[in-house]
Amino acid sequence: MNRVVVRGVAEDDARPGAWDARAAAGFTGALGQSRVEQHGDEVVALAGLGRRSQRGTTALRRAAATVARSFHAVEDLVMDVDLASFGASSTAEVAAVAEGIAWGGYRFRMTGAESYTSGTHAAIPRAHGAADLEREGWARGEALGAAVNLARDLVNLPPSVLTPCAFAERAAGLLRSRGLRVRIVRSDELRDGGYGGIVAIGQGSTNPPALLEVEAGEGPPELALVGKGVTFDSGGLSLKPAPAQMAMKSDMAGAAAVVGALSLLPTLARGRSVVGVIPLVENLPGPGSVRPGDVVRLRDGATLEILDTDFEGRVILADALSRAAEFGPETIIDIASLTYAAQHALGDDFGALVANDDALAARVEQAGARSGDRVWRMPLQPELEAQIRSDVADYKNFPGVASARVSSAALLLSRFVGGIPWAHVDMAGPAFRPTADAGGAAGGTGYGVRLLAELIAQSRTTAVATNSTR
Known part of the structure; x- marks a missing residue:
């Protein structure tokens, strides 16, 4: 040794x-x-x-x-x-x-x-x-480090291994071992349950989609976490160029971050009422693929025109956010590698934050600063309504212009949270490193685990006190 x-x-x-x-x-x-x-x-x-x-x-x-x-x-x-x-x-x-x-x-x-x-x-x-301080801090740090590395493992696995159902089963086994309640909603049940967005994006692959639901604690949840889980994103029929596909096994980094954070609940926040909703799909071209121009009915009953099948993340998140809102949480946070625009704007070290509630946005910003998973707030712009409205359905998944894509994506997602305080973290920049550097290995970074863990560990009274003193 x-x-x-x-x-x-x-x-x-x-x-x-x-x-x-x-x-x-x-x-x-x-x-x-x-x-x-x-x-x-x-x-x-x-x-x-x-x-x-x-x-x-x-x-x-x-x-x-x-x-x-x-x-x-x-x-x-x-x-x-x-x-x-x-x-x-x-x-x-x-x-x-x-x-x-x-x-x-x-x-x-x-x-x-x-x-x-x-x-x-x-x-x-x-x-x-101070030995007690050291033991407590060291145990907390080791637990956080293990959860971050768990998320990195999930991101780094080949997409042929970590298919949607394989992800669901792997995560379910882990989280059940931590005492959490887990349900896997599979393909037929998704169709019967009105999850038209998840079904549509997943139907081009021979690996069927799934939805992972996780519950901890009793009573109405304080917090619902939603993580985008596209286990491989080819772009579907709106095929990405080959170089853009090389890191697309990482398009489930949001889902991995939610699993990593939820795995910490027994350690950091036992008894807290939290739910997780994770949509899992593989976005491939195939005989059954959704086509540009198709219209689907989403979980909340709204209709969505799919104009670009490579804008799939917002489609599956619409269903997942609607499901999260059905639990009646006080707060919803989603995390997703959603837009190249977020990476272009903020680089590889910040997630883009958009929220419908200023107090919640401040909490997420402060949690990011404390945890090291930093975020930078960007605007939710109602004036972009025309970019999310369709002529033939309630909404469309493609804005039609190249500008303000972080905000237009978030504006669409905001329609599915039922008025609940909500924050969206676009982690496209910090989710994955194509090459190693002095601080860490290439591949998944585990970004988001520490951020979400920090938010989970906060009590409502702590969050209020923190906001009032900063």
Whole structure:
């Protein structure tokens, strides 16, 4: 078993005798740097923290991830983490270090057509000071890290393995083992239940669609989570060009984030009343594919003209949001890799946030800042009504113009939440990395798990207090 001691070093720390050698090698303690040294019988890995005066959970998470990533090729590694050197003095800061180690050490590899290995480095905190705080924070961080990596596994699996029903069954087994109530609604029942959008998008594939419903707690739910689950998106008959299909196994990253977050309920928020609704389809061209110009009837009774089959996410989310509203939640949040426009506007590090309620939008923004899954609010624009209205049906799925597509997609979705406070997170940018970087492996990022977990863990009274003090 390989073992390494991990210590944090800041740019503004006092310089020890070994600093000259570090500086000569270019190590200054800047955030995102790492260095490995031999100290007697110990291998020591140094994580650059930046300036301690600017330390926060996001910086601690990134520093820990970077140093863990530097050992990504080492098997059977235990990272002995000196929390004192990181300056982690709160539960949230300790959790951020543990999360970062789990994130940076993650690796995923297919070992056969349907078999794979995944995991991360084992890590233990080197105890100091407030042991109870450390135990609580470390346990929270490990749980969050495991949930994020669970979502990454789901995104990284080949679409031939993770078909809609395979996703539903895999997620159901996991969530039932955590004590949650799970129901899989399959193809015939979807048709009989009026889920015309889900059925239409899924009917081109030989792998049938499904809807996953998850319930925790009793009574009307405080929160409903909806995650887009397109296990592979070819664009349907409105076929994507080949380069655009290469990462389309990740079009179920929203669904994966919801599963990851719900898996944390027993750990972070036992007893909370939460529901999850996850539509699962494979969008392929085939003899039964929905055609541009077809009209479908949705779960809430509205009709929708499908003009572009590559704008499928809003079609299945319309049905899923209607179903979520039927549970009578206080709040609905959906998360989806929905539009290229969100990535073009915000890049790879922010999700686009659109909401029909200012207080809820503030909560999501604050949860994003605390969790590291950051969002940036964009407008819900009623003046775009003409872009979602059809001449032959109630709505259309294609706006007809290239501008404001984040807002026009959200405006359509807003019609299916029944007036309930609702927030939409378009994660097209941060959901997937085509190449590895210093902080993490290529593939699924697990974006959204920490954001949703933060929102789940908030009580209503905590959320109100937080909003009133910021």
